[in-house]
Amino acid sequence: MIDDTHTRQARATNERYAIGLMSGTSLDGVDAAVCRVTTTGAGPLEYDLSVESFETAEYDEAFRNHLATLANAGTGRVDDIAVANVALGETFAEAAEQAREAAGLTRSEIDVIGSHGQTIWHVPDYVQLPGRPGRSRATLQIGDGSVIADRIDTTTVSDFRSRDVAAGGHGAPLAPLLDASQFAAGDRVRVLQNVGGIGNCTVLPPDPALDDVVAFDTGPGNMVMDSVVTLLTEGQRSYDEDGSLAAAGAVDDDLVATFLDEPYFQAAPPKTTGREQFGREYAERFVAAGRNRELDDEDIVASATALTARSIADAYDRFAPRYPEEVYVSGGGANNPTLMAMLETAVDAPVHRLEALGMNGDAKEAALFALLAVARLDEVPNNLPRATGADEPVIMGKVSLP
Amino acid sequence: MIDDTHTRQARATNERYAIGLMSGTSLDGVDAAVCRVTTTGAGPLEYDLSVESFETAEYDEAFRNHLATLANAGTGRVDDIAVANVALGETFAEAAEQAREAAGLTRSEIDVIGSHGQTIWHVPDYVQLPGRPGRSRATLQIGDGSVIADRIDTTTVSDFRSRDVAAGGHGAPLAPLLDASQFAAGDRVRVLQNVGGIGNCTVLPPDPALDDVVAFDTGPGNMVMDSVVTLLTEGQRSYDEDGSLAAAGAVDDDLVATFLDEPYFQAAPPKTTGREQFGREYAERFVAAGRNRELDDEDIVASATALTARSIADAYDRFAPRYPEEVYVSGGGANNPTLMAMLETAVDAPVHRLEALGMNGDAKEAALFALLAVARLDEVPNNLPRATGADEPVIMGKVSLP
Numbered sequence: 001m002i003d004d005t006h007t008r009q010a011r012a013t014n015e016r017y018a019i020g021l022m023s024g025t026s027l028d029g030v031d032a033a034v035c036r037v038t039t040t041g042a043g044p045l046e047y048d049l050s051v052e053s054f055e056t057a058e059y060d061e062a063f064r065n066h067l068a069t070l071a072n073a074g075t076g077r078v079d080d081i082a083v084a085n086v087a088l089g090e091t092f093a094e095a096a097e098q099a100r101e102a103a104g105l106t107r108s109e110i111d112v113i114g115s116h117g118q119t120i121w122h123v124p125d126y127v128q129l130p131g132r133p134g135r136s137r138a139t140l141q142i143g144d145g146s147v148i149a150d151r152i153d154t155t156t157v158s159d160f161r162s163r164d165v166a167a168g169g170h171g172a173p174l175a176p177l178l179d180a181s182q183f184a185a186g187d188r189v190r191v192l193q194n195v196g197g198i199g200n201c202t203v204l205p206p207d208p209a210l211d212d213v214v215a216f217d218t219g220p221g222n223m224v225m226d227s228v229v230t231l232l233t234e235g236q237r238s239y240d241e242d243g244s245l246a247a248a249g250a251v252d253d254d255l256v257a258t259f260l261d262e263p264y265f266q267a268a269p270p271k272t273t274g275r276e277q278f279g280r281e282y283a284e285r286f287v288a289a290g291r292n293r294e295l296d297d298e299d300i301v302a303s304a305t306a307l308t309a310r311s312i313a314d315a316y317d318r319f320a321p322r323y324p325e326e327v328y329v330s331g332g333g334a335n336n337p338t339l340m341a342m343l344e345t346a347v348d349a350p351v352h353r354l355e356a357l358g359m360n361g362d363a364k365e366a367a368l369f370a371l372l373a374v375a376r377l378d379e380v381p382n383n384l385p386r387a388t389g390a391d392e393p394v395i396m397g398k399v400s401l402p
Numbered sequence: 403m404i405d406d407t408h409t410r411q412a413r414a415t416n417e418r419y420a421i422g423l424m425s426g427t428s429l430d431g432v433d434a435a436v437c438r439v440t441t442t443g444a445g446p447l448e449y450d451l452s453v454e455s456f457e458t459a460e461y462d463e464a465f466r467n468h469l470a471t472l473a474n475a476g477t478g479r480v481d482d483i484a485v486a487n488v489a490l491g492e493t494f495a496e497a498a499e500q501a502r503e504a505a506g507l508t509r510s511e512i513d514v515i516g517s518h519g520q521t522i523w524h525v526p527d528y529v530q531l532p533g534r535p536g537r538s539r540a541t542l543q544i545g546d547g548s549v550i551a552d553r554i555d556t557t558t559v560s561d562f563r564s565r566d567v568a569a570g571g572h573g574a575p576l577a578p579l580l581d582a583s584q585f586a587a588g589d590r591v592r593v594l595q596n597v598g599g600i601g602n603c604t605v606l607p608p609d610p611a612l613d614d615v616v617a618f619d620t621g622p623g624n625m626v627m628d629s630v631v632t633l634l635t636e637g638q639r640s641y642d643e644d645g646s647l648a649a650a651g652a653v654d655d656d657l658v659a660t661f662l663d664e665p666y667f668q669a670a671p672p673k674t675t676g677r678e679q680f681g682r683e684y685a686e687r688f689v690a691a692g693r694n695r696e697l698d699d700e701d702i703v704a705s706a707t708a709l710t711a712r713s714i715a716d717a718y719d720r721f722a723p724r725y726p727e728e729v730y731v732s733g734g735g736a737n738n739p740t741l742m743a744m745l746e747t748a749v750d751a752p753v754h755r756l757e758a759l760g761m762n763g764d765a766k767e768a769a770l771f772a773l774l775a776v777a778r779l780d781e782v783p784n785n786l787p788r789a790t791g792a793d794e795p796v797i798m799g800k801v802s803l804p
Binding site for chain 1: 468565781
């Protein structure tokens, strides 16, 4: 056994290793990022983070299908949820172990795990609470932090979003804390744009204070494009690989304009959206409208891609307090050259991939939960009320001990 | 505003106020106990606890019925669970506030809340985990600790049982920590017997170390008696008030012996049981067997009461490492004089109510969660592996900050 007392104490005051764990609503699997987090001061933005390793543990198809039944109001049953909560805890723990080994670190060198869990329900609007006089939003992530702490013998912070929801917020977006602490420039307005299932942006003025940061969901990310491709190919393809279908088609500007008339795009932030808004039903309407216009399949995909790019550019026009001077894109959408080219055209600023700022864009969301966990242990507020709509800054996350 | 800095610091090192919150499977409402917890040493048993106030906030009937649908595999839906998780957090917070006010304390004087939450599913046996190679138990409590922390601005520990389950345990019983730290005698074997829906006992040798404490569910508490009365009166009565029906009947010893032949009673601890074993179906069989023997209703109730008392006495015979010299009863069953008299007869030791040891028996379960929360903050192991079957001592509870 190696005595690592000296090393651990040497970095104890300002440097920690944290593993962030994330699984998105697409139910692909668990992303795990080992991060070195350095404290540079006392505030929520005074952290430097570097990604030491990044691994993805994909769910197998049967498990993905099982989780999809849990995340459905008609089929999500209490008994299955209780058991999957444990199973997911183990799956998340395993992903953390893979990333830790890839980083060449021992368990005792990891200070904390931050786990998002798997969202199985999210209520974005205020609803009446049963048995209560009042109303609230609600969110439910499973993947028990106690199980993670047990299996890999490491302090684990979980269940972040619920604390922001308890404070009146949407529980999203949470990425702005990472964006503002890692990617703000000293001399220009930067926008960090993530294109996952949903698109979300963080607008960072030069050297921002927390209250200067604006962040919100711009609308569909890959969700509409993916659903349109799935519908048009009758399930033969689930997404437009390399944007090749869109590149072969022509955009129907009138079709795009019609679908940009959706109320979500006009609503002012704070706002969040999801599959309930831009899911299959929206894509079905889009495909039907394209066929009505006698468009080729490629034209419909090109139009869906343009819709996505323009909804993002429109959002900057409408809601960015200062217009972006640079845009950095992460998420699966950054791998779609047609979308990236359309974004370049639609946005009046240079558009880059996040990698230009030195971070693997795929690792960003997982890295966020490493940062949030370190802030939780430091008892530093880690939500951004201006972005989430919460009444006040709060310290999100529940701590389970190994 | 009163400056209470001095008072708070004066008690900081060894005395804290904690509020314990509990709601049982009967879905009656939330019990809240304000406790003063004094640290007398560094171990799990080195706490003194006194109950400063005790309040119960009953669920209204509609809410109770709603919760019952959540706790049912056929009707417990993910969307309802997500919303009820928030609603219950508020309900628990309100109960804590009532108890705090009854104790005459300010919010800033309360150091921590310990909340059991509401169990909506519990898997007592190992089951195959979806997507995993292994098996596990599982348990699911709702009533979000983040909401409690938010609403009453106090650090909240929740979700205790899941940590013991993660360590391979049943997640129950948890009461032995309170029993062993508060009620052990220096010179004799004491048994603490709780008679709630289920009966459970803690056997305490003189001045026990943690490993000397044996605790397990003895079998039915009030559950069989209550169901039998409900069946016989066709729902006109839900329990045998003051044991009057049982007192008017005669025990059929052969009927009792037949039902004491249940495998649960023979199984060695650690063991836990619940409604799945001693619920309505068991009571229906009991009533049918009584009617076959042409017993009066009162005789059937008397026999169900004797079954309960004798199952408890048999458990001591079989599984208490040393035979009890005193028994202290808490829970609703302590209010049934016929049951208490039958226990006196069946057990070869004096039987008292817990109040004889200076604690309100109704407050005991809530007080337990105050104690567990303080131990969690102190990072002192608060499960009892010998009782729960866990692989090792762990520190249960997830901490949410205000």
